[in-house]
Amino acid sequence: MFSNAIKFTEPNGRVLIQLFENDKNIVVEVCDNGMGIKDKDLPFIFERLYRGDISRQQIEGNGIGLTIVKNILQLHNAVMDVESKEGNGSKFTIYFAKNEASK
Structure with a gap:
C-alpha cells in the first residue's frame, strides 16, 4: 500500500498516512493524489498478479503486493477499504x- 502510493504518484505529488482511532477501530489511512485506479480495475486489485491497464505495466512490480497485504490483514481480523478515481x-x-479485553 505505502509503496504503491509512492510508486503511482508523480514527483512532487502528495502521499498522506494517518493513524487514528474511533469507537470501534484503530484506523490507518493511506491517501495519495497519484494516477488513481480505473473503476473497471477496482474489483480486481486484490487478485494475485492483477496489474490493471497498460500504463501500469510500465511501472515496476509483479501484482502480488495487495494480495499479500489483504491476506495478512485477514489473519489479523482487519478489513481494508479502497476509494479511488482515475x-x-x-x-x-x-x-x-479494538480488543475489548485490553481496556
Missing part, C-alpha cells in the same frame, strides 16, 4: 478492531 488518486483505509 486521475485523482486513491485512499486505502485499514480497520483493526
Whole structure:
C-alpha cells in the first residue's frame, strides 16, 4: 500500500498516512493524489498478479503486493477499504478492531 502510493504518484505529488482511532477501530489511512485506479480495475486489485491497464505495466512490480497485504490483514481480523478515481488518486483505509479485553 505505502509503496504503491509512492510508486503511482508523480514527483512532487502528495502521499498522506494517518493513524487514528474511533469507537470501534484503530484506523490507518493511506491517501495519495497519484494516477488513481480505473473503476473497471477496482474489483480486481486484490487478485494475485492483477496489474490493471497498460500504463501500469510500465511501472515496476509483479501484482502480488495487495494480495499479500489483504491476506495478512485477514489473519489479523482487519478489513481494508479502497476509494479511488482515475486521475485523482486513491485512499486505502485499514480497520483493526479494538480488543475489548485490553481496556
